[in-house]
Amino acid sequence: MNDPVLTLRWFLNCPEIDNLEFFGDEDCLGNPITGVNVIDNPEGVPWIKKNELVLTTGFIFYKDIALTKKLLKELHDVSCTALCIKIKRFTTPFLSFS
Numbered sequence: 001m002n003d004p005v006l007t008l009r010w011f012l013n014c015p016e017i018d019n020l021e022f023f024g025d026e027d028c029l030g031n032p033i034t035g036v037n038v039i040d041n042p043e044g045v046p047w048i049k050k051n052e053l054v055l056t057t058g059f060i061f062y063k064d065i066a067l068t069k070k071l072l073k074e075l076h077d078v079s080c081t082a083l084c085i086k087i088k089r090f091t092t093p094f095l096s097f098s
Contacts, residue, residue, distance in 0.1 A: 011082075031051065032081065034081075040056055040057055041060060042071055055086075056085055058085045
């Protein structure tokens with residue numbers, strides 16, 4: 001039995017999950033999701049695997065732009081599918097997605 005490949009596009013369009021906004025390159029929408037990981041500790045990045053969807057409250061980015069840049073690069077280097085950040089509490093107005 002072959003299960004369908006879940007993609008970032010599927011996740012963003014899933015009717016059960018609402019109130020999502022996508023900021024990124026549309027070429028990434030076809031990226032597969034093979035797992036989900038949660039990080040709120042900068043030392044958690046080594047456990048992220050390729051094609052995982054990474055969830056965070058954004059606390060690890062709170063008021064530390066250098067750490068934010070470092071972690072975003074590390075997540076890109078391990079080829080995570082996407083980083084999902086719960087915005088407002090720890091990220092606004094610190095992070096700007098414009």
